[in-house]
Amino acid sequence: MLAAELRLHDVRVLVLEKETEPPSAVRIVGLHIRSLELMAMRGLLERILPHGRKRPASAYFAAIAKPAPPGLDSRYAYLLGIPQPVIERLLEEHAIEQGAQVRRGCVVAGFEQDDEGVSVELADGERLRSRYLVGCDGARSTIRKLLGVGFPGEPARTESLMGEMEVGVPPEEVAVTVAAIRETHQRFWLRPAGVGVYSVLVPTAGVSDRAEPPTIEDFKQQLRTIAGTDFGVHSPRWLSRFGDATRLADSYRVGRVLLAGDAAHIHPPIGGQGLNLGVQDAFNLGWKLAAQIHGWAPETLLDSYQTERRPVAEAVLDNTRAQTELLSTEPGAQAVRRLLTELMDFDEVNLHLLEKITAIGIRYDFGAGPDLLGRRLRDIDVKQGHLYDLLHRGRGLLLDRTERLTVDGWSDRVDHLADSAAALDAPSVLLRPDGHVAWIGDDQQDVNDHLSRWFGKPAH
Numbered sequence: 098m099l100a101a102e103l104r105l106h107d108v109r110v111l112v113l114e115k116e117t118e119p120p121s122a123v124r125i126v127g128l129h130i131r132s133l134e135l136m137a138m139r140g141l142l143e144r145i146l147p148h149g150r151k152r153p154a155s156a157y158f159a160a161i162a163k164p165a166p167p168g169l170d171s172r173y174a175y176l177l178g179i180p181q182p183v184i185e186r187l188l189e190e191h192a193i194e195q196g197a198q199v200r201r202g203c204v205v206a207g208f209e210q211d212d213e214g215v216s217v218e219l220a221d222g223e224r225l226r227s228r229y230l231v232g233c234d235g236a237r238s239t240i241r242k243l244l245g246v247g248f249p250g251e252p253a254r255t256e257s258l259m260g261e262m263e264v265g266v267p268p269e270e271v272a273v274t275v276a277a278i279r280e281t282h283q284r285f286w287l288r289p290a291g292v293g294v295y296s297v298l299v300p301t302a303g304v305s306d307r308a309e310p311p312t313i314e315d316f317k318q319q320l321r322t323i324a325g326t327d328f329g330v331h332s333p334r335w336l337s338r339f340g341d342a343t344r345l346a347d348s349y350r351v352g353r354v355l356l357a358g359d360a361a362h363i364h365p366p367i368g369g370q371g372l373n374l375g376v377q378d379a380f381n382l383g384w385k386l387a388a389q390i391h392g393w394a395p396e397t398l399l400d401s402y403q404t405e406r407r408p409v410a411e412a413v414l415d416n417t418r419a420q421t422e423l424l425s426t427e428p429g430a431q432a433v434r435r436l437l438t439e440l441m442d443f444d445e446v447n448l449h450l451l452e453k454i455t456a457i458g459i460r461y462d463f464g465a466g467p468d469l470l471g472r473r474l475r476d477i478d479v480k481q482g483h484l485y486d487l488l489h490r491g492r493g494l495l496l497d498r499t500e501r502l503t504v505d506g507w508s509d510r511v512d513h514l515a516d517s518a519a520a521l522d523a524p525s526v527l528l529r530p531d532g533h534v535a536w537i538g539d540d541q542q543d544v545n546d547h548l549s550r551w552f553g554k555p556a557h
């Protein structure tokens with residue numbers, strides 16, 4: 098995602114990936130509303146939709162599901178279930194089409210930075226030079242470790258096995274046993290995932306070394322412990338394990354080296370937020386890093402990546418901590434769970450949780466101002482159609498209902514749409530390339546000040 102965002106601004110990008118082949122574990126992730134909006138903003142949604150399954154948006158917190166409340170404020174108010182390897186492939190193809198270079202089988206082993214750039218060393222001894230380096234290298238990030246950035250938080254307390262395999266007992270028998278166990282064990286499932294194949298999730302007894310892949314025997318043993326039967330599981334398609342460690346990088350940037358995605362934050366998968374969070378980091382960072390490279394970034398722009406995104410990750414870590422507690426089989430946790438189940442019948446509670454998980458409730462701190470300032474603008478109707486269709490190039494946009502403002506001096510970075518009929522409850526708004534509202538008002542001098550704040554000095 099970051100590579101494609103940088104390419105929109107003509108930055109040369111090289112992606113170094115240690116694996117020679119794409120991953121095989123068919124983790125089904127859900128793209129939540131904000132990620133779907135971002136895809137729409139770059140014209141990617143049409144390409145992604147045929148590969149996923151649309152599900153109605155619903156409040157889903159700690160596996161407590163409630164129908165979405167009225168007033169969900171998005172044109173893309175659904176969840177798209179899509180296998181993670183598919184979304185990764187589609188994003189990779191998109192980045193390559195945009196001109197990014199992707200080299201597989203390249204392990205980053207070290208780097209040094211100086212005032213002009215970063216020298217990267219690969220495991221085979223090859224050296225490369227770039228102006229910036231972004232560690233999108235996952236939870237065990239080599240780049241984060243080499244930077245010496247702390248990754249405080251809690252180690253894994255529980256671990257789960259997850260995989261796809263066949264079962265040796267009739268489906269009716271599986272259904273009855275599974276339903277009985279799931280009444281108390283939320284961290285367990287065994288459910289159909291295609292013809293003859295079942296998806297299995299089962300907790301382990303303790304926490305092991307995650308680098309070691311599980312075997313079908315491990316699954317059988319844990320199934321017997323929790324269900325009293327191993328369901329005759331056999332012929333695995335893929336097997337994996339994951340823990341519930343929760344950690345946040347102390348810093349997202351050290352000089353010319355930045356961190357994004359799981360390299361910067363990890364948390365349990367409950368709520369399906371990790372990939373979404375990483376994609377949204379990339380969307381926040383791309384245009385800022387491009388501005389820095391092209392020399393027009395205002396002084397604090399690149400650091401605003403951390404100022405804006407670290408609190409968002411902090412909030413996600415917190416909601417996964419809360420959800421994890423609510424999955425406990427302890428009587429106290431079960432009682433709080435029952436209480437929350439009742440509370441989620443209140444539309445406001447329901448909407449609040451849904452906006453958290455889907456990331457449409459995010460408001461960056463851009464200073465004092467109306468509630469819309471710092472929030473994302475939904476895909477409203479404008480005279481040419483949909484607003485998001487005007488954001489495909491990743492530029493800023495002055496949406497001008499007064500029809501008398503200009504972006505003169507910034508027209509190489511910011512578009513201008515004069516549309517007095519735009520479905521917007523504000524005179525005019527300045528949108529950043531990530532779709533967040535950077536200014537609201539109707540005064541030319543005021544908008545010029547904010548154009549300078551976000552898009553640097555005018556070109557003339």
Ligand SMILES: Cc1cc2nc3c(=O)[nH]c(=O)nc-3n(C[C@H](O)[C@H](O)[C@H](O)COP(=O)(O)OP(=O)(O)OC[C@H]3O[C@@H](n4cnc5c(N)ncnc54)[C@H](O)[C@@H]3O)c2cc1C
Pocket residue numbers: 113114115116124125126127128181203204205206233234235236238239259339357358359360366368369370371372373374375
């Ligand atoms: C069971 C499970 C279910 C999940 N479900 C969801 C969900 O529903 N929704 C959701 O949003 N998220 C979900 N997640 C989380 C999601 O999978 C991660 O958050 C996401 O993969 C993080 O993406 P990333 O690109 O930051 O890191 P990764 O996916 O870990 O990618 C990092 C890449 O860097 C490469 N790399 C590592 N070190 C080096 C090196 N030294 N040199 C070169 N390359 C290197 C790796 O090979 C890898 O390809 C789930 C996770 C789990 C475990």
